[in-house]
Structure formats: C-alpha cells, structure tokens
Amino acid sequence: MKIYSSEQIRNVALLGHGGSGKTTLAEAMANVAGITKRQGKIEEGNTISDFDKEEIRRGFSINTSSIPIEWQDCKINLLDTPGYFDFMGEAKEATRVADSAIIIVSGKSGVEVGTEKAWEYAEEMEIPKMVFVTDMDDDQASLKNVLDQLKDIFGKSIAPFQVPIKEGEHFVGFVNVVKMQGRKFIKDHVEQCDIPEGMASELEPVREMILEAVAESDEELMEKYFEGEEFTLEEIQSALHNGVIEGTIVPVLCGSGILNTGVQVLLNSIVKYMPAPKEEHTVVKGLNPDTEEEIEVTCDKDEPMSALVFKTIVDPYIGRLSLFRVYSGILKADSSYLNVNKEDSERISHIYVLRGKEQIEVKEIRAGDIGAVAKLSNTSTGDTLCDKKRPVKLKGIAFPESLACRAVFPKTKGDEEKISSGLHKLMEEDPTIKVVLDSENHQELLYGIGGQHLDVITSKLEAKFKVGVDLKKPKVPYRETIKKKVKVQGKHKKQSGGHGQYGDVHIEFEPSGDRETPYIFEEKIFGGSVPKNYFPAVDKGLQESVHHGVIAGYPVVGVKATLVDGSYHPVDSSEMAFKIATTQAFKKGMVEASPILLEPIVSVKVIVPDAYMGDIIGDLNKRRGRVLGMNPAKGKQEIIAEVPQSEMYGYSTDLRSMTQSRGLFTQKFERYDEAPMDVQEKVIEAKKNEE
Helix, strand or coil, rough: CCCCCCHHHHHEEEECCCCHHHHHHHHHHHCCCCCCCCCCCHHHCCCCCCCCHHHHHHCCCCCCCCEEEEEECCEEEEEEEECCHHHHHHHHHHHHHEEEEEEEEEECECCHHHHHHHHCCCCCCCCCEEEEEEECCCCCCCCCHHHHHHHHHHHCCCCCEEEEEEEEEEEEEEEECEEEEEEEEEEEEEEECCCCCCCCCCCCHHHHHHHHHHHHCCHHHHHHHCCCCCCHHHHHHHHHHHHHHHCCCEEEEEEEECCEEEEHHHHHHHHHHCCCCCCHHHCEEEECCCCCCCEEEECCCCCCCCEEEEEEHHHHHCCCEEEEEECEEEEECEEEEEEEECCEEECCCCCEECCEEEEECCCEEECEEEEEEEEECCCCCCCCECCCCCCCCCCCCCCCCCCCEEEEEEECCCCCCHHHHHHHHHHHHHCCCEEECCCCCCCEEEEECHHHHHHHHHHHHHHHHHHEEEEECCCCCCCCEECCCCCEEEEEEEECCCCCCCCCEEEEECCCCCCCEEEEEECCCCCCCCCCCHHHHHHHHHHCCCCCCCCCCEEEEEEEEEEEEECCCCCCCCHHHHHHHHHHHHHHHHHHCCCEEEEEEEEEEEEHHHHHHHHHHHHHHHHEEEEEEEEECCEEEEEEEEEEEHHHHHHHHHHHHHHHCCCCCEEEEEEEEEEHHHHHHHHHHHHHCCC
C-alpha cells in the first residue's frame, strides 16, 4: 500500500444505532473503491469488518475494525464501530483517534437512541460530524422525517446536502442542493440530470437550511445573506468545509449501503469536507512524563515520533496485535521506541496496515495515519509510544464503567487456571472487562458493561480458549455486629496428664461505632489477674473470631472488646489456652449482645432525561433506595440515591429497559447499615440451605 502524507489522510469513525447499517455501508464503500469485486453481506458472514467468529455467528459488530480505502489520491481510514451499547468501549477507542465521524441513520427507522449516543461520543471528543441516511431504497424510508427528527434533537447545525429523486416511489437519484444539480443512479455510477419538475417546494426549505448554515458560519456571509445576495459555489463549499470542522455545520447525505447508491458521493464528500489530521483543530497536547508540563504535538513527519495504541487484538494463533495512530513523526519498522506509560523500551520489527483481518505489511506509518504492530511485549491499550529523545504522554481513552456483575464458575472442575488465563487475555483486548477475586465469598467476579457483553465474553472463552463457564448471581458481602453491651467469661481448662491447659478471660463486648473496622481491643486489667504476656494471645483470638459471626457466619465489624478480668495458672496457662478462651468468650458475647446483620449500602448516581425521572425514582424506591437529591446535568437530570447493594443486581439491564438505553449510572460502596428483619431472615435461611 502507498505511503500517504497527513494532508491526504482522513480518519473517520462510523457510528450509529445497532443495526442501522454501518458495516453494510463500510462494505459498500470498499466495493465502490475497488477493494472487493463482490460486496459482502452480514447474513452471509463475509464482510471485511465483521470477521470475528462471534460477529459472524451473532450477525452484528462486536469489535471496532479498520478498513483503509484509497480514494481520489487520499487514504480514508474507516473505523467501523459496534452500535450496541454493551460494546461502547470499542466506539470510544475509535472516536479517540478519529478526526471526524459519520453517523449512520436508517431512513426507515429514523433517529434512534444509538444515533443520540453516537452524537454524544463525537461531541465528547470534539470531532466534526456528517450524517448519512441509508436504506433509501426502502419505500418506507423518508428523508424528510429523518431531517425533522435531526433538527428537533440536534438543532440548527443540520444541513441536508441532498433531496431524493423518486420515480414511482422508488429512490433513483437526488438533487445536489449545494450545486442545485440533479444526479441519477445508473448501475454503478452517478450521472448528472435535470431537476424534475414539481420539486421546487421540496427543495426550497432544504436549500434555505443550507444557506442559513453557511451564513451562520461567517459574519461577512451573514451580512450578504441578509442583503439578499447570492453566494458563489466557492463561498458555499469553503464555508461548508470550515463549518464542518468547527462543528457549526453537520452535512446530511443519503443513499443505500445495500444497493451502493450515494456511496460514491459520500466518499467524495469525506475527501472534500472532512478534516485531514494536519488541519488546525487536530493539534493535540501531551504531557512531559517527568515535569507534567504540556507539550504541543504537531502532526508533521519531521517531528519526533509519538503514537497512541488505541486497540489490542489478542488471537490464540497469531498472538497480539496493537493498533496505533501516529500523531507526529514517522513510525518505522526495525526501530525501538519508548513506552512512556510502562517506562520501557519496545522493539518494533514489522508494521502492518490492517484491512479487517488482512495484514498488509508496510515499512513506515507517517503522522496522522493508522497502523498495527505485532507482539509488543509490554504495551497495552491507551499507552503512548514515542521517540526516546522527546518523551511525551498522550491522553488515553476514557472507557465507560463496567457495572454488570456475575460470579464465574467453571463447568469442568480444575479449569480455574484456564479461565483465569483466558480472561486475562480478553482483558488485554477489551479494557471494559474487569475481574475481581472475592476471597471472602470464594467467588471470582466478572464485570462487563451489560448482559450481552458478559454473554459474548463467555462465548469467547469457549471458542478461543476451549473453556466453559457458568455465570451466576454474585453473593452479597454481608456483615454482622452487635447492638448492646455485655460482659462474658470464656474459660478453657483441660487436664490430660502432664501439663494441662488453662486460660480464663472476662471480656466486655459493646458496639464500637466504627463499622469499617472489625474490632477494637483494649485491656483494663488490675492486679495482674491476666499477665501482660497473654494479652497478644487474647488479641489473636479476637482477630481469628471476627472472620465468622454467629448469625450466618459473615465477618464481624464494629465491635469493641475490653479485657477486664480473668485468671491464670502458673504451670498450665499458655498462649493457646488464652486464645481458645477468648474464642469461647467471643461466641458467647456475640449471642448475648443482640447480634444483627448489616447489608452494604451503595451510593448511586443515575443520569436520565427529564421524561424518565418519575419512573427511575419509583424504581429506586422499590429497591429500598433513598433518594438524596437531584442536580441538572447537561440537559439531563442526575438523581443521587443510596440503595442496598443486594437490590442493584441487574440494574444496568433494568435501567436500559426503563429509559430506552438513554440512562447511565455509577455506583460505589458507601457504608454498612442494619438490614430489615425480613431481609435478615432470608439471608440466614439461604445460608442454612447452602450448608
């Protein structure tokens, strides 16, 4: 593949709702550009970007894939992203390194939740946007309805560049509103044609939308617009290009990915209107790792090299592939670079350009371009590789928090090590996977973004690493404590020939008020009834006892134990005897001091549009939650509440269902509170059944 300069490169993320046609459009673009002789289809499992076995089996994208397309002496790096929210981490990787985004909307389904999310991802990274309305070959498709929806939701920046031409309800071409010229689809190309009669009423408002958008991009043009002067084509195109880069104009194009209509125009528009990496707005800033000072990283091949690894692919057969974008300089094969994050040197032998699963070897990747390197020893997603002479740390990737949790159990005994190894490799590939070992409840916890994400992880474990797992509801880490003060005696006396065993303690147990600490030990011994050298044994007895409470065997917290009296035998007393005596006193004291079960309480923040506020608050109340307050948050509402952890199981799925996937939440452990009596009874019963 030819080496391109940064002026000739366009890095474009394809975003949109799941099933809106991103992969089909990418396939059509590759076909129009001559990469494929026959256009692949999702249902046939032969598309360039959905090459993973899981993607082929399920019929939708799970991973972001790279498809470089050569067009009009430019290289367009298409990053085809998944639309389903469980895989939003992949979309975040793509938008982090893209310079622009094409948001795909189905002309039939219109603007969906995934469209809004795609817009948010692009806004978050401050990259220019373009909308492509696909499925226009369907008789139910309506560009007018889609435009109305886009305008209502995203405002005045929406600028339609085309109006469909229909013959007998069939989509046969379009009017280019920028040039006010007709275009007709003839097999695999577009021909100019006259604008059909009777379209003036349809074209007028659309043309007006474009002219308004152009006028609002520049004060001089605004003046010209109000004075009723006509804009020249050069003024319109130049203003549109600048407006797109500044985000004040979002072009809307239309076509069909299945029939390849409008795809050629889309490729032309990407080259014409979307920014190259070297344009002003793409100057990025990094940090000097030693001084934390800001460094400006200029997209220039003559600058020192710096690149961000934005994705990792782990394959049991080909090993690890790291996808990167070069932000400055030239990354060359057979060279060594510094991994700033790991403070380690990495040797790069071979460099590739990936097109789906195809690896095309190249000698170098220049500033602004995207490539891949195999078998880096210590580099992860989000790491910066750079020239050792100019260390710079580029901004990493902000991944969504993974809050869907399940306990992992092997289907076959003895597979624990294989599961651990497989999950570790999948975590390298997908940073939104998190594994936590809960030693208290003897369970391994797997965290993902949603139920579908967790399902895919288990499928990958089976397909790639030949290990089967079951996912179950995780156990809740309850605690036990006491409510009143008691004084008890623990006495251990044993005689069995020779030295006996003797230990006697009188201990006061009471609530300490600190539920974050298992116990506090004090001694108030007068007259040496228990010698000082046995105090550590008493402490050790308490230390071992608090691991198992008397109600349901959960760890004990918030207890103060004061050694007030006791007795000893000069020959038979020992540390072991005093430890056993303390254990007896602890069990007796816990029973007498009104033991209770404590449940973990989490602080929950839910961000939802206003329309869902009532439903969300009602649902939190049903979960025994307590709403503490509400704050406005970027056009939405943030609800702050405290909820028992046991009631939050499956909340990520329920929240999506209640808000049509528009809601987000975070949670963190807050404290332990006394569980209601009915909850205590259920937990105690469940614990008995386990035994």
